[in-house]
Amino acid sequence: MDAASAAPTPFSTLIRTASHAAHTEAENSTFMSDLLGGRLGVAAYRRYTEQLWFVYRALESAAGALAEDPVAGPFIRPVLFRTAALERDLHHLGGPDWRAGLSPLPATTAYAARVEWCARAWPAGYVAHHYTRYLGDLSGGQIIRGTAEKAWGFARKGDGVRFYVFEAIGSPAAFKREYRALLDALAVDDLEKQRVIEECRRAFALNTAVFRELGEEFPLSA
Numbered sequence: 001m002d003a004a005s006a007a008p009t010p011f012s013t014l015i016r017t018a019s020h021a022a023h024t025e026a027e028n029s030t031f032m033s034d035l036l037g038g039r040l041g042v043a044a045y046r047r048y049t050e051q052l053w054f055v056y057r058a059l060e061s062a063a064g065a066l067a068e069d070p071v072a073g074p075f076i077r078p079v080l081f082r083t084a085a086l087e088r089d090l091h092h093l094g095g096p097d098w099r100a101g102l103s104p105l106p107a108t109t110a111y112a113a114r115v116e117w118c119a120r121a122w123p124a125g126y127v128a129h130h131y132t133r134y135l136g137d138l139s140g141g142q143i144i145r146g147t148a149e150k151a152w153g154f155a156r157k158g159d160g161v162r163f164y165v166f167e168a169i170g171s172p173a174a175f176k177r178e179y180r181a182l183l184d185a186l187a188v189d190d191l192e193k194q195r196v197i198e199e200c201r202r203a204f205a206l207n208t209a210v211f212r213e214l215g216e217e218f219p220l221s222a
């Protein structure tokens with residue numbers, strides 16, 4: 001075997017390949033399909049955005065404590081933070097009292113609890129959640145933004161869809177390349193990398209569970 005064929009597959013490729021089926025499932029969930037098909041009202045979009053707020057609060061309230069962590073630390077980049085953008089969107093969608101009516105679905109509570117647990121006890125697991133959300137937002141998130149602007153009349157990249165706009169990232173493609181290099185340099189051994197991949201699959205499943213509950217709350221009228 002020559003040196004080239006013996007080169008190990010980069011971790012960024014492994015994690016993307018391993019989560020491909022879970023990605024397709026999340027993408028094609030009934031709720032997402034209905035949302036992207038413009039078949040749901042703005043109330044469904046608002047409820048979905050509320051769920052994201054709980055998830056990003058879990059991801060980002062832990063970020064400060066992880067900034068110096070040797071494994072998760074390199075991933076903590078304030079240019080990614082979404083909580084403030086979500087709060088502007090929710091204010092736009094729900095008015096000044098947006099916080100009062102906020103409630104997590106059971107699946108959202110479970111998702112946020114898992115993120116919080118990883119942040120406290122398992123930084124490499126936190127990286128799996130970080131990857132699943134932020135790299136997705138920089139990718140397919142842009143498709144959701146375009147649909148939301150058209151379906152519910154938000155200003156292009158304005159209030160209502162600020163969650164999808166990364167003001168401080170000039171080139172998402174370049175950012176994603178750098179991010180993949182960070183994944184490839186993840187400071188853990190191969191067994192731990194396998195566990196991170198498993199946690200990534202779990203992160204997708206947690207997202208799918210939120211979509212399932214949103215789908216139950218917003219069924220399409222037959």
Ligand code: HEM
Binds near residue numbers: 015016141
């Ligand atoms: C309808 C919804 C979705 C659409 C249309 C969509 C679309 C896409 C597209 C086109 C890419 C490829 C970007 C590229 O090659 O650079 C991508 C990547 C990604 N998506 Fe999604 N996606 C959706 C939902 C989700 C969900 C729910 C998650 C997880 C929460 C997610 C997580 C990811 C991740 C982590 C990547 C990066 C894969 C990698 O390059 O390593 N996506 N998505």
